[in-house]
Amino acid sequence: MAAYVSSNGIEGILRHAGLRMAESPNPARGYVREDYLFTECMVCGVEAHYKPQYIMQKTQEGEQTCRACHWRAWNRGSLAVYGRQVETQHSEGGEDDPLLAYEHERNVRSAQRRAQEHDYELVVLLDDGPGDRIVVTRCINCGKQGARRLYDLGRCSCGGPRAREGVSYANTARQVAREEMPHDGSVYESGEPASLAACTSGCLEWWDSARNAPLTPDVLTRKSKRNVWWICPRCHLSFVAPVYWMTWHPSCPECTQVQQLRFSIDWEEHKRQDVADYPDLLAAWDDEANPFTVSMTDYRSYRFVCPVGHHPRQTPSSYLNDGCRHCRAARTQAEPNQVFLRQTNPELAAEWVRVIGDAEGRYTPDNVKESSRRKVVWSCLACGYEWTTTPRERGLRINNRCKNCGKVLGSFAWKYPSLAEEWDPRNPTSPWNTTPTGRLTFKPRWICARNPDHRWEMSIASRVKHSKGCPFCAERSAG
Ligand SMILES: [Zn+2]
Ligand SMILES: [Zn+2]
Ligand SMILES: [Zn+2]
Ligand SMILES: [Zn+2]
Ligand SMILES: [Zn+2]
Ligand SMILES: [Zn+2]
Known part of the structure; x- marks a missing residue:
């Protein structure tokens, strides 16, 4: 094979x-x-x-x-689920339906609980209409993400976090200077601003300021579950959807259905067509195979000749849609914005040791990109363990833990070095082994950096989002 x-x-x-x-x-x-x-x-x-x-x-x-499309279509088999809410909202003339919002919030919580029970994070609850609930989840151990029906949720194929054996408590092997994230909830774990007004998904274009008034984007966060009004810039449909849904991926219920339909029609049509049905493709055909017998849905590569004289091998539909891939590659290379690992992922840059076979040290995080497939030796910031893999592999959400100590990329310790210093080493997990929003089975204990006699318990969220510090020091300065 x-x-x-x-x-x-x-x-x-x-x-x-x-x-x-x-x-x-x-x-x-x-x-x-x-x-x-x-x-x-x-x-x-x-x-x-x-x-x-x-x-x-x-x-x-x-x-x-796409399992999301698949299960949603399945739900629609009996009911137009996504459309239902829109109609109700229309007929009621503009107000949030508090009952629907409440129900949705409750559904999100119960989906979250169920995801956690199976060692997943809930990415989004896609569909909680009258059909089956559909969720996107991410495995907390391997990072694998997928859409499924909520009640199909089972243990991830990686075995889940309990399969991880030999994970020890990660200490700090070496100190690396880094910028601390703010402690006031103004940014998310990813470093992105929390305000809806700063959203770059394009949803602000959809914001219906007339119907939402006096509500404005700067008073909402991007993950808000509040139902507000949007206008589709393409078909001008006015509809209601929760903020987090639109900031995650702006979409219009009507256009989505049309697109879905069009896609399956195109696909059916392509199945019946061959390369020779497209004059442009026929003109560029440079393969021994007979263009009258090669289907448009064939995913094998064939030889073409482009106007410049390249001989790319690609699938008929990719040539039809995007043209010659050599020409395309030349265009992207001409773009000046080369962004390297040091900027895009400082944590990986800090763990970089050297490139295999690069005795002169020509390759560094300053001239290698995060998509690189060069074999790099890394050294874990937490335990000092060294291993070899590519930047691309490390950047994938799958397998982003240190095999030796279980340190996770984007850990609490990496993002909040000053808070991590106050982490009590008797906590069952190290600050390197959890993310700022990671699920913990205990309430962390802290030791005050100013006075080691000050010890208290507090959630990571209180420290990160509400900038809560040592309660004893706070008492003294207040009194
Ligand atoms: Zn889909
Ligand atoms: Zn997994
Ligand atoms: Zn639309
Ligand atoms: Zn070309
Ligand atoms: Zn490690
Ligand atoms: Zn204190």
Whole structure:
């Protein structure tokens, strides 16, 4: 069995499945069929991990790969779920329905609980209408993300965090200077500002200032569950949706359905067409295969000749949609903004030791990008353990823990060094082993940096979001 799929082949496979890559693509090398790819659905925008093998199988069976689209279509089989809320809202003439909002919030909480019981984080509750509840979850151990029906939720295929053996308590092997995140809740764990007014998803364009008045985006956070009014810039539909939904991925209920329909019509049509049906493709055809017998949905690569004289090998549909891939690569290389690992992921840069086979030390975090496939030796900031893997592998949400001590990328200790210094070492988990929003089975204990006799218990959230410090010091300064 061919273990590798070329990156060109992967594009075709994804396109046929209505997906695109959500991780940085790697044009140089192939993909292992059993590797998880992080993808984004072109119809609904849901991001999820799938194996190329799985995608090919679903496509062959004529089924949509995106599980979010799949289960939502399943729900719609009996009821127009997404449309229902819109109609009710319309007929009631403009006010939030507090009952619906309350019900949704309760559903989110119960979905969160259920996800946690199975060692997942809830990314979003996609559908909580009258059909089956559909959620996007992320495994807290391996980071694998996927959409599914809530009641299908089972243990992740990685075995979950309990499968992780030999994980010890991570200390600080070496100190690295870094900027501390603010402690007032004005930014999220990712470092992005919390205010809706600073949202870059494009949803502000959809904001209906007339119907939402006097409410304005600067008084809401991007993760707010509040139902507000939006106007679709394309079809001008006025509808109600919670803020977090739109900041995550602005979408219009009507346009989404139309797109979905169009996609399946296109796909059905392409199935019946071959390369020769497209004059542009026929003119560029440079392969021994007969263009009258190669289907437009064929995901194998064929030879084309572009107007410049390149001979790219790619799938018919990728050539049709994007043109010659050599021309495309040349265009992206001409773009000046080269951003390297030091800027995009300072934590990885701090763990960088050297590139394998690079005796002169030519490669550094200052000239290598995070999508690089160079073999790099890393040294864990927490335990000093050294291992070799590529920047790309480390950047993926899957497998981003140190194998030796369980330190996680983007840990509490990395983001809040001054708070981590007050972490009581008798806590069962180290500040390197948890993220600022990670689930803990205990309330952390703290030792005051100013006076080690000051000891107290407090959640990470209180410290990070509400800038709460040592209660004894606070008492003294107040009194
Ligand atoms: Zn989808
Ligand atoms: Zn997992
Ligand atoms: Zn629309
Ligand atoms: Zn070309
Ligand atoms: Zn480690
Ligand atoms: Zn104190």
